[in-house]
Amino acid sequence: MADELIFYTNPMSRGQIVRWMLEEVGAPYQQRLLDYGTTMKDAAYRAINPMGKVPAIVHNGRVVTECAAICAYLADAFPGAGLAPAPAERADYYRWLFFTAGPVEQAITAKHFGIEPDIDQQRMAGFGSLAAALDTLESAVAGKAFVAGDRFSAADVYVGSQIDWGLQFGTIAPRPAFEAYVEPLRERAAYKRAKAIDGALIAEMQAANPAG
Known part of the structure; x- marks a missing residue:
């Protein structure tokens, strides 16, 4: 097909x-x-x-x-x-897409597993520390509607999802810049459609396996 x-x-x-x-x-x-x-x-x-x-x-x-x-x-x-900037305008697009997929997610996972790198380990770990990763992420979205340029892109889907998920489940501490960035993203029609689809599927799974 x-x-x-x-x-x-x-x-x-x-x-x-x-x-x-x-x-x-x-x-x-x-x-x-x-x-x-x-x-x-x-x-x-x-x-x-x-x-x-x-x-x-x-x-x-x-x-x-x-x-x-x-x-x-x-x-x-x-x-x-x-959903992608022009090739000549993709510096921030690639930077923040893969920074969030790499250091930010690694830092959050390490924290969840109770791993707190000391100063020497922070030099070796790509994420350094959770605080450093989140401070850097905050600098990427603070005061901006979109993380890469002047329009919505695939980077906002990924970065926005990570921040949205982190705020929802407490793996990212609330910060005004994070809240201001994700709030409009949650109003996008595609976001709402996606959440409705997965929400319905989750409800079906839970109804089929109430003890699970």
Whole structure:
């Protein structure tokens, strides 16, 4: 099928980031829901992503994994959606997209696991410290409607998702700059559609397995 786009996800995962991006793109896609520990780990899906994790997409037979990579890929694959800056204007776009996917997520994960790098370890760790990563992220969004340039892009989907998720679940401490940045993003039609889809799927899963 021409322009076949398949989305592998679980609604209680980072797949929510890619769902939002897909809704912004507006291209039709097929959904494949996977369960942790079963279909996500079986041979069929590991042939797509050997990590056995979601999300992943397959577009015209080509596999893309990792949320930031998927967002960047979709912006390029569907240029009509206008979700990537012109090539000469992508410095902030790439910088903050991958800074958030790298140092910020690493710092948050380390904190969640109770890892607090000392001064010497901070020199070796790419994220330095959680405080340094979040201070830098704050500098990227403070006083701005969009993280890269003067219009919404795939970088806002990824950066916005990470901040939105962090504020919601307490892995990122509230800061006025973070709240001001994500509040308008939550009002986007594609964001609301994506949340409604995943929210309904989560409700179905919980109803089917109330003890889970």
